[in-house]
Amino acid sequence: MKHKLIIFLLSFLIIGLFGGCGSPESSGEEDKLSVVATIFPAYDWTRSILGEEGGDAELTLLLDNGVDLHSYQPSMEDIVKISDCDLLIYVGGESDAWVSDALDNATNKNMKVVSLLDVLGDAAKVEPDTEDERDEHVWLSLKNAEVFCNVIAGALGELAPEHADAYMSNASAYIEELSALDSEYRETVDQATRKTVLFGDRFPFRYLTEDYGLSYFAAFEGCSAETEASFETISSLAHTVDELGLPCVLTTENAEKGIAETIIQNTTAKNQKILILDSLQSVTLDDAEEGVTYLSVMEQNLFVLKEALN
Numbered sequence: 001m002k003h004k005l006i007i008f009l010l011s012f013l014i015i016g017l018f019g020g021c022g023s024p025e026s027s028g029e030e031d032k033l034s035v036v037a038t039i040f041p042a043y044d045w046t047r048s049i050l051g052e053e054g055g056d057a058e059l060t061l062l063l064d065n066g067v068d069l070h071s072y073q074p075s076m077e078d079i080v081k082i083s084d085c086d087l088l089i090y091v092g093g094e095s096d097a098w099v100s101d102a103l104d105n106a107t108n109k110n111m112k113v114v115s116l117l118d119v120l121g122d123a124a125k126v127e128p129d130t131e132d133e134r135d136e137h138v139w140l141s142l143k144n145a146e147v148f149c150n151v152i153a154g155a156l157g158e159l160a161p162e163h164a165d166a167y168m169s170n171a172s173a174y175i176e177e178l179s180a181l182d183s184e185y186r187e188t189v190d191q192a193t194r195k196t197v198l199f200g201d202r203f204p205f206r207y208l209t210e211d212y213g214l215s216y217f218a219a220f221e222g223c224s225a226e227t228e229a230s231f232e233t234i235s236s237l238a239h240t241v242d243e244l245g246l247p248c249v250l251t252t253e254n255a256e257k258g259i260a261e262t263i264i265q266n267t268t269a270k271n272q273k274i275l276i277l278d279s280l281q282s283v284t285l286d287d288a289e290e291g292v293t294y295l296s297v298m299e300q301n302l303f304v305l306k307e308a309l310n
C-alpha cells in the first residue's frame with residue numbers, strides 16, 4: 001500500500017521536474033546545507049550540533065504534526081525534500097521503509113544518509129516475538145543518543161568542513177549533557193525501592209529499561225497496533241501490581257487511559273496513580289518551537305520514573 005503511494009507521488013514529482021513546474025532555487029540558498037530528520041529526537045540533536053553555525057543550514061523535521069513513525073504517510077513535499085537534501089537522518093526500520101524508496105530516486109547523488117538502526121548495527125534490539133524485526137525506538141536510550149550525535153556531527157563536518165570543529169565541539173558539549181542525565185537515571189534506579197515498571201499500554205521503552213536493568217510488564221509489546229487487551233492480560237497485570245506493590249500504572253503520551261484504569265480497578269487497593277512516560281513519538285514542530293527538547297522530555301521522564309519506582 002505504502003509502496004503504491006510512493007510510486008504515485010514520485011510520478012507527480014517527475015512530471016513536476018520535467019514539466020517546468022519545479023520552482024527554481026534562489027541563488028542565495030544554493031550553498032545552504034539542507035538537513036532532513038524524520039523524527040523529532042534526531043531533529044533536536046542536529047539542532048544542538050549545528051548550534052550558532054546552524055545559520056548556514058536549513059533543518060527540516062519531517063514528522064512534524066504529531067503522527068507517529070508507524071502511522072505517518074509521506075506527502076509529495078516530503079518526498080521532494082528527501083530527494084534533494086544534503087543529509088538525511090532516519091530510523092531505517094520497517095515503519096519508515098518509504099524513506100528508502102524515496103532515496104532510490106534521490107536527485108542529489110552526494111547526499112549523506114544516516115540510518116540510526118544501521119549505526120547501532122548488532123546493538124539494535126529485536127522485537128520480542130519476531131525473528132528479525134528490529135525495535136525502532138532507538139532514541140529512547142541516552143547511550144544510543146550519544147553515539148548518534150557523534151555520527152551526525154561527523155556527517156555535518158564532512159559536508160561543511162569549515163564548520164567541522166564547531167560541530168564537533170557542540171556535539172561534545174551536548175553529549176556531556178546526555179551523559180550527565182544518563183548518570184542521573186543510573187543513580188535513580190540504583191537507589192529505587194523497585195526495579196519494575198508496568199504499562200497499561202504499548203511498550204516502546206525497551207532501550208530505556210534495558211539500559212538500567214529495569215524489568216517491565218506491558219499490555220502490548222512494542223508499538224503494537226492492538227488496542228484491546230484480553231481479560232487474562234488485564235487480570236495478570238493487576239495481579240502483578242498487587243504482588244509487587246506498584247504505586248502506579250504507566251501509559252505513553254496520548255494514550256487512552258482505559259486499559260490502565262481497568263487494571264487499577266482489578267487490583268486489591270484500586271488506588272494506584274496513572275503516570276505518563278513520554279516516548280517522544282508525537283512531538284510536533286510547534287512543541288519544538290515552544291521549547292520542548294529531547295533533553296527536557298527525558299528529564300521529565302526521569303521525574304516520572306522516580307515516582308514509579310519508589
Ligand SMILES: [Zn+2]
Pocket residue numbers: 068069070137204222223281
Ligand atoms: Zn513506536
